[in-house]
Amino acid sequence: MKAAETIHQFYARTQAEAVNTPLNNTGSGHFNVFTRENCKGTPYGRRDFYKISLVIGKGRLQYADRWLDMDAPALLISNPRVPYSWEPMGEQKGWYCLFTEAFLYPGEQKELLDSPLFPAAEIPVFFANKEEEAELADIFARMKREMISDYPRKFDLLRHYLHVLLHYAMKMQPAQRFEQPVSAAARITNGFFDLLEQQFPIDTTETELQLKTANDFSEKLNVHVNHLNRALKEVTGKTTTEHIAARIVKEAMALLRHSDWNISQIAYGLGFEYPAYFNIFFKKHTGLTPLEARGQVAGAAGQPAESAGQTAGPTV
DSSP: OOOOOOHHHHHHHHHHSTTOOOOOTTTSSSSEEEEEETTTOOEEEEEEEEEEEEEEEEEEEETTEEEEEOSEEEEEEHHHHHHHHEEEEEEEEEEEEEHHHHHSSOOOOOOGGGTTOOOTOOOOOEEEOOOHHHHHHHHHHHHHHHHOOOOOOOHHHHHHHHHHHHHHHHHOOGGGGOOOSSHHHHHHHHHHHHHHHHHHOOOOOOOOOOOHHHHHHHHHHHHHHHHHHHHHHHHHHHHHHHHHHHHHHHHHHHHHHHOOOOOOHHHTTTTTHHHHHHHHHHHHHHHSSSHHHHHHHHTTOOGGGGTTOOOOOTTO
16 A cells, blocks of 8 residues: 655645645644635545544545445544545535644653544544534634734644544543443453554555464463453454454455555465465455455446456466
């Protein structure tokens, strides 16, 4: 997959104002805020910055390998790890801001991805009622006014507004998302999913998946593999192997849809010793060969298979 889009590439692509704004325009990190009028959409991929959008207008969000049709005002929070795209449908309004972790936590060793805002396998979209929409729009409008002000400590104030926005999003989530694990099984399960998700997305053919088996994860978590399996079964109803396989299939689907890698490259990137092993694994879990899955995507898009990246090596 493509490398993560940088802030400067974002400005060039969108022709947004402040194209020449330096990366550290706040003194520590980067921040900017814009309106969404004339939004032309966002291509599928990862960014090397965070983005929070108040989306007013219909459209389709693709987050990782899932689609969500949005037809009501919503707060959307993207993060650098997960690729996404936005396809607008009709008139677009609202606001968005982009920022780096260095701006949000200057001089601190903290990560926003540790926040409950980013639970594994959930789309960070929070639908807003009329009152919430008005309050969120007011926060963005205050940010916009502050960006052009002469107040010498404006970035401290903007950082405060950003924290308010993030807390507002957390308030909009169901309470159960913020319940802390109280059992050993829950803690082990959370540790497993953290390790699993940290390996994705695969965005270069020069690396390969390191943790591929239940034993790999149990060693990292410093627990016996049987204990890990019992914990996952208790909390999720599925085994360690089932979760690993499902996540690899999910990533394989994303690579087949959105990269021009051949099947051999995808197989090696996902940690398979031989492409034939990947073919067998993929068909076992999906009922299709990788080429058939890629062909379906090309057919749905009305393109010949070759234009969808169907350039498999001779082993497939």
